Amino acid sequence: MGTTANSPVEITFLGGLGEIGRNCAAIEIDGRIMLLDCGLMFPDDDMLGIDVVLPDFSWLIERRDDIEGCILTHGHEDHVGALSYALAELSFPIIGSALTLGLARSRIEEAGLLGRTQMIVVEDGERRSFGPFDCEFLPQTHSVPHGFATVFHTPQGVLLHTGDFKIDLTPVDGRLSDLSRVGGLASGPGIRLLLSDSTNADQHGHSRSERAVGSVLYDVMHEHEGRRVITACFASHIHRVQQIADAARSHGRVVAPLGRSMRKNVAMARQMGVLHIPDASLVDIDDIDGYEPGQVCVISTGSQGEAMSALALLGSNENRWLRVTPNDTVILSSHPIPGNESAVARVIDNLVRLGAEVVHSGIGDVHATGHAKQEELKLFLSVARPEWFVPVHGEYRHLVAHARLAKIMGVPAEQVRVAEDGDRLILDDDGLRPAGRVPAEYVFVHGVGDVDNSTLRDRQILGNDGVVAAIVCVDLASRQLVGGPEIAARGWAAADEHDDLFATMADRVRAAVTAALAEGQPTRSSLQKVIRRSAGSFVGESTRRRPMIVPVVLEA
Ligand SMILES: [Zn+2]
Numbered sequence: 001m002g003t004t005a006n007s008p009v010e011i012t013f014l015g016g017l018g019e020i021g022r023n024c025a026a027i028e029i030d031g032r033i034m035l036l037d038c039g040l041m042f043p044d045d046d047m048l049g050i051d052v053v054l055p056d057f058s059w060l061i062e063r064r065d066d067i068e069g070c071i072l073t074h075g076h077e078d079h080v081g082a083l084s085y086a087l088a089e090l091s092f093p094i095i096g097s098a099l100t101l102g103l104a105r106s107r108i109e110e111a112g113l114l115g116r117t118q119m120i121v122v123e124d125g126e127r128r129s130f131g132p133f134d135c136e137f138l139p140q141t142h143s144v145p146h147g148f149a150t151v152f153h154t155p156q157g158v159l160l161h162t163g164d165f166k167i168d169l170t171p172v173d174g175r176l177s178d179l180s181r182v183g184g185l186a187s188g189p190g191i192r193l194l195l196s197d198s199t200n201a202d203q204h205g206h207s208r209s210e211r212a213v214g215s216v217l218y219d220v221m222h223e224h225e226g227r228r229v230i231t232a233c234f235a236s237h238i239h240r241v242q243q244i245a246d247a248a249r250s251h252g253r254v255v256a257p258l259g260r261s262m263r264k265n266v267a268m269a270r271q272m273g274v275l276h277i278p279d280a281s282l283v284d285i286d287d288i289d290g291y292e293p294g295q296v297c298v299i300s301t302g303s304q305g306e307a308m309s310a311l312a313l314l315g316s317n318e319n320r321w322l323r324v325t326p327n328d329t330v331i332l333s334s335h336p337i338p339g340n341e342s343a344v345a346r347v348i349d350n351l352v353r354l355g356a357e358v359v360h361s362g363i364g365d366v367h368a369t370g371h372a373k374q375e376e377l378k379l380f381l382s383v384a385r386p387e388w389f390v391p392v393h394g395e396y397r398h399l400v401a402h403a404r405l406a407k408i409m410g411v412p413a414e415q416v417r418v419a420e421d422g423d424r425l426i427l428d429d430d431g432l433r434p435a436g437r438v439p440a441e442y443v444f445v446h447g448v449g450d451v452d453n454s455t456l457r458d459r460q461i462l463g464n465d466g467v468v469a470a471i472v473c474v475d476l477a478s479r480q481l482v483g484g485p486e487i488a489a490r491g492w493a494a495a496d497e498h499d500d501l502f503a504t505m506a507d508r509v510r511a512a513v514t515a516a517l518a519e520g521q522p523t524r525s526s527l528q529k530v531i532r533r534s535a536g537s538f539v540g541e542s543t544r545r546r547p548m549i550v551p552v553v554l555e556a
């Protein structure tokens with residue numbers, strides 16, 4: 001090694017710091033990059049027509065030859081869902097638990113990109129090197145099984161990334177977060193830098209154990225004996241599926257998975273030995289008519305109210321497998337993630353309208369969060385005792401709340417850094433400091449083709465105030481207005497106001513265009529500006545709205 005300083009470690013945040021979703025970070029040592037997750041974000045209500053939001057991969061594409069691999073901390077979409085887009089541009093191995101890779105695999109396969117990656121399975125507690133990255137994978141409890149905290153043993157000491165976690169002391173599978181190893185690292189080499197999940201950093205107290213949900217589900221099924229039960233939860237939440245199945249079986253019900261991802265994940269998790277439902281208790285959704293309602297428990301996808309999901313189709317009576325009746329109890333074993341509240345409420349309304357009784361997290365404790373609350377975050381900080389701290393995975397207020405907790409727990413204020421998407425940090429012998437920025441805009445996906453911010457702004461204007469078109473035909477050589485103005489509008493004003501508004505607006509546009517033609521040597525684009533200005537000022541004055549103005553200049 002000689003007398004040179006230790007290699008620095010650089011950390012670049014491509015997503016997840018400032019929103020819940022599109023988690024992606026790059027750890028860099030000696031010019032090589034290890035990615036940590038590659039997730040997507042579901043759009044907010046104001047992102048009109050957008051299917052998903054991705055990290056900006058442009059910086060990674062520039063560095064394509066330097067990517068050693070991508071560690072997947074767990075199988076949630078906000079951590080693995082962008083791989084099928086990244087692998088279209090880039091090629092690298094993905095590293096994770098068998099279940100995580102199994103969950104990540106299907107979208108990559110659907111995109112036809114399995115050939116551009118290699119899946120490297122790592123086990124709980126395993127330590128393994130990938131190029132300059134000496135990594136160790138510690139079990140974490142979360143709302144999908146077999147998630148990891150990742151330890152990087154670097155030339156700058158131990159960097160620990162918690163992954164998504166809660167401290168569940170009675171997890172359904174008995175696989176505890178490895179706090180003793182975290183403590184061993186803290187009192188051994190010491191933890192130089194901790195990056196920790198901030199999702200619930202503004203929630204006081206301690207999250208409930210996943211196991212506590214099981215007894216509530218048992219009670220709800222008991223109360224609803226004799227009725228058909230339809231449950232919904234995340235298809236990746238294998239432990240929740242397990243508890244629903246256990247509660248159902250103890251009431252003499254068979255279990256029928258509904259929805260493509262639920263059927264697929266149940267089959268995969270049973271095959272991997274992560275989910276235990278005996279063959280005799282598992283029936284195909286096709287066969288449930290052979291059972292009394294009180295002997296059936298359907299486990300469905302669609303707990304977030306997703307359009308076209310099995311549950312949404314049940315609500316609109318369009319599910320090809322079954323119809324909801326007043327003899328059904330629907331249990332939403334979930335909590336709407338931000339942005340999905342109104343979609344979930346709509347599905348609940350539809351189910352209630354069909355006569356079903358609906359039990360959701362607002363009524364009973366049929367859900368527990370997968371993310372640590374303040375007391376757990378403090379506990380983790382007290383065990384890890386990091387020298388430097390950066391909160392990750394959260395909206396800005398969550399990151400700031402977590403930074404405050406770190407200071408309370410004794411991390412010196414100047415060694416707590418709140419970073420955001422696009423920030424680069426460098427950890428060297430002198431400590432952790434900012435090292436510039438990389439592009440980290442939201443990248444919108446809408447079917448095929450790109451949607452940029454200006455397209456979205458246009459959609460918002462169209463949605464709020466509509467569109468007004470003003471069409472003229474001119475002869476530029478003789479500087480004459482030869483046709484129009486014709487005015488057309490959609491979504492701007494009530495139809496019975498149109499005649500008056502259109503006539504006055506046509507007068508204003510005609511006067512402006514005629515004046516411009518008389519004055520000088522107008523071009524099509526200068527006339528478009530004249531029309532936009534005259535039409536725009538008129539609609540502003542007359543209706544106090546700001547519709548999109550589309551000026552059209554035709555040449556005779
Ligand atoms: Zn997660």
Ligand SMILES: [Zn+2]
Nearest residue numbers: 076078079164
């Ligand atoms: Zn997450």
